[in-house]
Amino acid sequence: MNEEQYIEECKKFLEYFDVDYSGDTILLTDGGNSCIMNPNSQWSELFGGHSINGVAQYVAEKLNKKTEWLEY
Numbered sequence: 816m817n818e819e820q821y822i823e824e825c826k827k828f829l830e831y832f833d834v835d836y837s838g839d840t841i842l843l844t845d846g847g848n849s850c851i852m853n854p855n856s857q858w859s860e861l862f863g864g865h866s867i868n869g870v871a872q873y874v875a876e877k878l879n880k881k882t883e884w885l886e887y
Contacts, residue, residue, distance in 0.1 A: 821861075822874065822877055822878075825870050825873060834847065836878070838880075839881060840880060840882065841875045841883075842882075843868045843872070843882050844885050847871060848866050848867075848868055849867055851865060852864070
């Protein structure tokens with residue numbers, strides 16, 4: 816899998832967890848600190864051991880976007 820394909824998989828992952836990456840800023844939340852740890856998860860092979868926020872930060876970096884913590 817090349818980097819472009821990996822980024823597309825990252826986008827699908829973020830969409831699954833309702834993380835909006837469409838704007839200039841991707842909002843990070845405390846719920847996004849959850850890591851994919853279940854080996855039976857559909858996301859385990861690519862994202863096992865990674866947090867939702869970690870994937871969001873990677874996508875932001877690759878797409879020249881900012882990240883910001885959403886404060887409640």
